[in-house]
Amino acid sequence: xxxxxxxxxxxxxxxxxxxxxxxxxxxxxxxxxxxxxxxxxxxxxxxxxxxxxxxxxxxxxxxxxxxxxxxxxxxxxxxxxxxxxxxxxxxxxxxxxxxxxxxxxxxxxxxxxxxxxxxxxxxxxxxxxxxxxxxxxxxxxxxxxxxxxxxxxxxxxxxxxxxxxxxxxxxxxxxxxxxxxxxxxxxxxxxxxxxxxxxxxxxxxxxxxxxxxxxxxxxxxxxxxxxxxxxxxxxxxxxxxxxxxxxxxxxxxxxxxxxxxxxxxxxxxxxxxxxxxxxxxxxxxxxxxxxxxxxxxxxxxxxxxxxxxxxxxxxxxxxxxxxxxxxxxxxxxxxxxxxxxxxxxxxxxxxxxxxxxxxxxxxxxxxxxxxxxxxxxxxxxxxxxxxxxxxxxxx
Amino acid sequence: xxxxxxxxxxxxxxxxxxxxxxxxxxxxxxxxxxxxxxxxxxxxxxxxxxxxxxxxxxxxxxxxxxxxxxxxxxxxxxxxxxxxxxxxxxxxxxxxxxxxxxxxxxxxxxxxxxxxxxxxxxxxxxxxxxxxxxxxxxxxxxxxxxxxxxxxxxxxxxxxxxxxxxxxxxxxxxxxxxxxxxxxxxxxxxxxxxxxxxxxxxxxxxxxxxxxxxxxxxxxxxxxxxxxxxxxxxxxxxxxxxxxxxxxxxxxxxxxxxxxxxxxxxxxxxxxxxxxxxxxxxxxxxxxxxxxxxxxxxxxxxxxxxxxxxxxxxxxxxxxxxxxxxxxxx
Numbered sequence: 001x002x003x004x005x006x007x008x009x010x011x012x013x014x015x016x017x018x019x020x021x022x023x024x025x026x027x028x029x030x031x032x033x034x035x036x037x038x039x040x041x042x043x044x045x046x047x048x049x050x051x052x053x054x055x056x057x058x059x060x061x062x063x064x065x066x067x068x069x070x071x072x073x074x075x076x077x078x079x080x081x082x083x084x085x086x087x088x089x090x091x092x093x094x095x096x097x098x099x100x101x102x103x104x105x106x107x108x109x110x111x112x113x114x115x116x117x118x119x120x121x122x123x124x125x126x127x128x129x130x131x132x133x134x135x136x137x138x139x140x141x142x143x144x145x146x147x148x149x150x151x152x153x154x155x156x157x158x159x160x161x162x163x164x165x166x167x168x169x170x171x172x173x174x175x176x177x178x179x180x181x182x183x184x185x186x187x188x189x190x191x192x193x194x195x196x197x198x199x200x201x202x203x204x205x206x207x208x209x210x211x212x213x214x215x216x217x218x219x220x221x222x223x224x225x226x227x228x229x230x231x232x233x234x235x236x237x238x239x240x241x242x243x244x245x246x247x248x249x250x251x252x253x254x255x256x257x258x259x260x261x262x263x264x265x266x267x268x269x270x271x272x273x274x275x276x277x278x279x280x281x282x283x284x285x286x287x288x289x290x291x292x293x294x295x296x297x298x299x300x301x302x303x304x305x306x307x308x309x310x311x312x313x314x315x316x317x318x319x320x321x322x323x324x325x326x327x328x329x330x331x332x333x334x335x336x337x338x339x340x341x342x343x344x345x346x347x348x349x350x351x352x353x354x355x356x357x358x359x360x361x362x363x364x365x366x367x368x369x370x371x372x373x374x375x376x377x378x379x380x381x382x383x384x385x386x387x388x389x390x391x392x393x394x395x
Numbered sequence: 396x397x398x399x400x401x402x403x404x405x406x407x408x409x410x411x412x413x414x415x416x417x418x419x420x421x422x423x424x425x426x427x428x429x430x431x432x433x434x435x436x437x438x439x440x441x442x443x444x445x446x447x448x449x450x451x452x453x454x455x456x457x458x459x460x461x462x463x464x465x466x467x468x469x470x471x472x473x474x475x476x477x478x479x480x481x482x483x484x485x486x487x488x489x490x491x492x493x494x495x496x497x498x499x500x501x502x503x504x505x506x507x508x509x510x511x512x513x514x515x516x517x518x519x520x521x522x523x524x525x526x527x528x529x530x531x532x533x534x535x536x537x538x539x540x541x542x543x544x545x546x547x548x549x550x551x552x553x554x555x556x557x558x559x560x561x562x563x564x565x566x567x568x569x570x571x572x573x574x575x576x577x578x579x580x581x582x583x584x585x586x587x588x589x590x591x592x593x594x595x596x597x598x599x600x601x602x603x604x605x606x607x608x609x610x611x612x613x614x615x616x617x618x619x620x621x622x623x624x625x626x627x628x629x630x631x632x633x634x635x636x637x638x639x640x641x642x643x644x645x646x647x648x649x650x651x652x653x654x655x656x657x658x659x660x661x662x663x664x665x666x667x668x669x670x671x672x673x674x675x676x677x678x679x680x681x682x683x684x685x686x687x688x689x690x691x692x693x694x695x696x697x698x699x700x701x702x703x704x705x706x707x708x709x710x711x712x713x714x715x716x717x718x719x720x721x722x723x724x725x
Contacts, residue, residue: 112628136634144631151629156622161644161719171630206720222630 292373489691519600524607532615576672655711663700
């Protein structure tokens with residue numbers, strides 16, 4: 001289902017207009033960092049966001065999203081200037097280490113952050129409608145209906161004291177004024193659809209009576225019960241057995257074909273990315289560091305952090321080789337390093353002339369000068385370094 | 396479910412038996428002198444002392460005394476005092492020679508008072524206490540929450556009997572805003588019963604609501620940060636449904652434990668409240684019996700109180716299994 005990105009893509013006239021509109025969002029909506037870097041960068045990032053690498057009209061558009069948590073120790077910048085978009089029927093995988101802002105940014109799309117403890121700026125548009133600034137009541141109508149979420153651990157994400165059927169029916173009836181019987185019929189349909197055998201019996205059972213894989217299937221049934229246009233799957237297979245993981249991914253893939261929804265898949269497993277994603281966005285320390293179609297990012301990565309992620313995948317054929325981890329730890333979000341956030345861990349800092357890496361945050365620029373594949377790195381000869389040094393190590 | 400209840404019932408019965416043995420041992424095997432207590436200090440002749448001992452079978456082996464006492468609970472037994480034969484019907488918990496009445500009768504006449512008190516109390520703590528706690532949990536960290544938690548700390552640091560005395564003195568006697576506590580059986584005059592119980596209910600209830608608010612706040616704060624609450628929000632449920640349906644049901648579990656034990660303990664006699672508001676309940680009975688050294692009554696009330704605790708524990712366990720389906724497997 002992945003559509004290769006057209007090499008020379010024409011920006012339609014009407015979309016240029018909408019870009020101009022979004023560039024003119026009030027200054028209050030732009031975060032401080034973006035403002036410091038000047039409007040040109042912000043505009044460029046917007047452009048990347050509102051046009052999907054596939055060139056299709058996106059359903060979800062995230063532009064210049066920033067999520068900050070004021071804490072006693074200072075302001076935690078969990079997500080900074082993040083822009084991406086997902087059209088219906090396509091899957092975007094957001095990849096990164098723990099704490100890179102993957103989940104936080106998706107929770108913002110759902111409007112799930114505690115308003116009192118979070119500062120969210122930027123723009124999140126669903127089918128053209130702005131989500132940021134909506135009241136809790138308006139958000140409630142969207143949550144679970146147009147957008148739904150599949151969580152990481154179905155064991156803790158399903159209510160332990162209510163039956164699976166009860167939870168499904170509840171999810172359906174929040175958004176549909178139907179009788180309990182009609183909702184039950186729908187719930188049974190969904191349980192059947194996600195491949196749970198004997199839905200009639202399973203309907204009346206509690207989550208603890210389900211196996212891990214079945215629980216996640218039930219979770220998926222619950223999130224798809226209202227036929228959402230966008231499904232956010234937050235590491236949906238992390239808590240599962242390896243054999244079950246593949247089944248769940250297959251299920252998500254098949255359901256996407258049937259429902260035609262857009263999927264944002266949050267993961268740190270590049271194997272999952274390769275299997276599922278049409279587009280890939282690599283996050284590091286709250287920022288997008290590389291974004292493009294799955295082919296582009298996985299086959300021609302242009303950012304040392306992405307290289308590091310690819311290199312750290314263990315290969316069975318090289319059983320005696322040591323793992324090649326990315327050294328060091330992700331930076332504290334309270335106090336990001338100056339310049340490029342990845343600089344302290346980057347093995348290629350020496351190849352950049354002068355102090356550029358530590359003084360200036362690299363912009364998110366097209367890797368080949370014009371395409372939809374963008375990366376954030378000061379290295380000049382990214383392509384040749386990858387071909388000569390990184391690719392051979394990947395085996 | 397039935398198996399679960401049956402198993403719990405067996406273990407509850409064994410606890411009751413152990414309590415029976417322990418109380419018996421405490422009062423009849425330990426170096427106490429029941430006959431001497433009954434006989435009194437003055438005009439207790441050696442002959443009378445021996446007579447009491449014989450009548451109470453205190454001269455028999457301890458094991459036989461215990462067997463008779465236990466048998467009495469099921470079949471009733473006869474006592475002879477001052478030559479008069481008294482029948483103590485089952486369940487016979489002994490005979491109070493000081494009051495010339497079977498212990499069971501005395502407990503039976505006092506129990507409705509304590510039960511009334513505790514029922515009103517239970518309603519107050521479960522509604523106001525839990526509600527306030529849930530509200531505070533929902534608004535945790537806000538000024539209201541902090542003010543509430545501070546005031547609960549202040550209230551609970553003042554001893555209960557001081558609060559109760561002050562209320563009784565200032566609000567019912569000096570400035571009679573609240574009706575004075577008095578006991579009228581509800582079968583006799585429900586209006587009077589309610590009026591007489593109102594002040595004790597409010598004082599006991601509100602003072603302890605503070606504790607319940609704290610428990611339920613803590614438990615709700617924990618529950619509200621659970622993953623399944625995030626799921627509920629992601630489903631598009633309203634705040635009210637999330638708090639009072641999804642969170643409260645899980646958050647109630649630890650509160651139910653405390654509640655059960657608390658109610659059981661209060662049923663054994665809410666001594667301060669009964670004393671201060673002049674309610675002739677079990678607590679007063681215990682207090683009077685202690686003053687009179689009326690051993691059979693003390694023993695009977697201890698036994699009843701312990702049975703109540705065992706029964707309440709059983710009810711808590713059953714309550715658990717109703718709230719939490721996972722418990723049924725255990």
